[in-house]
Amino acid sequence: MSVITEVKQRLDIVELVSEYVTLQKAGRNFKGLCPFHSEKHASFFVFPEQQSWHCFGACGTGGDIFSFIMKKEGVDFGQALRLLAQRGGITLGPLEASSKVEDEKKEKLFQINEAATEYYHHLLSSTKAGGAARSYLARRKVTPEVIKEFRLGFSPDAWETLKNYLLGKGYTEKELAEVGLIIEKEEGGSYDRFRNRLMFPICDIQGRVTGFGARVLDDSLPKYINSPQAPIFDKSSILYGVDKAKSTVRKKNLVIIVEGYMDVLTAHQHGWQNVVGSMGTSLTEKQVGGIKRLTSNITLALDADLAGEEATLRGRAILAYSNAEANVILLPPGKDPDEVISEDPALWEKLVGQAMPILDFAFQSVISKVDINKAKDKSLAVQKLLPSINEIKDPVQQ
Numbered sequence: 001m002s003v004i005t006e007v008k009q010r011l012d013i014v015e016l017v018s019e020y021v022t023l024q025k026a027g028r029n030f031k032g033l034c035p036f037h038s039e040k041h042a043s044f045f046v047f048p049e050q051q052s053w054h055c056f057g058a059c060g061t062g063g064d065i066f067s068f069i070m071k072k073e074g075v076d077f078g079q080a081l082r083l084l085a086q087r088g089g090i091t092l093g094p095l096e097a098s099s100k101v102e103d104e105k106k107e108k109l110f111q112i113n114e115a116a117t118e119y120y121h122h123l124l125s126s127t128k129a130g131g132a133a134r135s136y137l138a139r140r141k142v143t144p145e146v147i148k149e150f151r152l153g154f155s156p157d158a159w160e161t162l163k164n165y166l167l168g169k170g171y172t173e174k175e176l177a178e179v180g181l182i183i184e185k186e187e188g189g190s191y192d193r194f195r196n197r198l199m200f201p202i203c204d205i206q207g208r209v210t211g212f213g214a215r216v217l218d219d220s221l222p223k224y225i226n227s228p229q230a231p232i233f234d235k236s237s238i239l240y241g242v243d244k245a246k247s248t249v250r251k252k253n254l255v256i257i258v259e260g261y262m263d264v265l266t267a268h269q270h271g272w273q274n275v276v277g278s279m280g281t282s283l284t285e286k287q288v289g290g291i292k293r294l295t296s297n298i299t300l301a302l303d304a305d306l307a308g309e310e311a312t313l314r315g316r317a318i319l320a321y322s323n324a325e326a327n328v329i330l331l332p333p334g335k336d337p338d339e340v341i342s343e344d345p346a347l348w349e350k351l352v353g354q355a356m357p358i359l360d361f362a363f364q365s366v367i368s369k370v371d372i373n374k375a376k377d378k379s380l381a382v383q384k385l386l387p388s389i390n391e392i393k394d395p396v397q398q
């Protein structure tokens, strides 16, 4: 748990604000005279459920305990954190004390990714250079609306175009290398990491661009490359499209996890806004942990080939560990969600409805490979399944 979360959990906003403002109960909430502007009628509200405050008067602003203290005491975030941590009896390590510097550094890296996203998107949408990428998307039947919503882009077939563009905006080579957009050469100098590729900005749940996925436009390999691990990018903790999917996931209380970027685009284009992408064959515990804050109903739609099956078995153990309700969509052999959704939307809807509990799927996929009548195969099946079963924490399910 981060120290910020810890402080928020320890302290109650009503209690804190009451030390500065005389609050009166107003339904579930509290109101009082705004401490930040002069007024005769109370327009300053505190919401205990959200642990937030808002002035509906002249200020028209609000926030959490941190922003309240920053404004009231006239301190910066780091100082507010120290004040509130002290109040909550939480000792700050030297790491947290320097967290403001870290936050500012990360903010800069997000800005760089944002600038790169706009640049790539402009090249794709409005330049001759983006023609091949536009044709590729047209062949895959991706609509202009989806291209815009997901801010797809094109990285030019050149070594220093993005680098020079961003240096021109005042960012340093060191920062560009840190966020993974350029690669530094051992003998000195550097060059653009992404060249002649279709660009998929990967966002965190708040919609900030943390990194990129990049696909070739022909059959060359590797087909996909990604941003490297960076202070703001950890591929194993992010689900592609989660920022666009989050409200529908909450509303439907269901998330459908697919593998690829194109699967996510096609799903959203066909009205399945609760679909996110694992960006690889295996689902990680961090990815599951993140999405579980939105819903505990998780459905996996992974390719029905061996890789998908193996990934699901590993993923299954993770899901069981996190006590989520997990189901698996069984796709027709050789088809990925992208193809099924665009070729036969009705079939996709049916498959989602028929998703199978993951434990049943695990048994079926192992048993279908062995002849259950042969004693040797039987013990093999048990050996393969036992580790999974042992990991299930819920005694009822076991």
Ligand SMILES: [Zn+2]
Pocket: 034, 035, 036, 037, 044, 055, 056, 057, 058, 059, 060
């Ligand atoms: Zn006010």
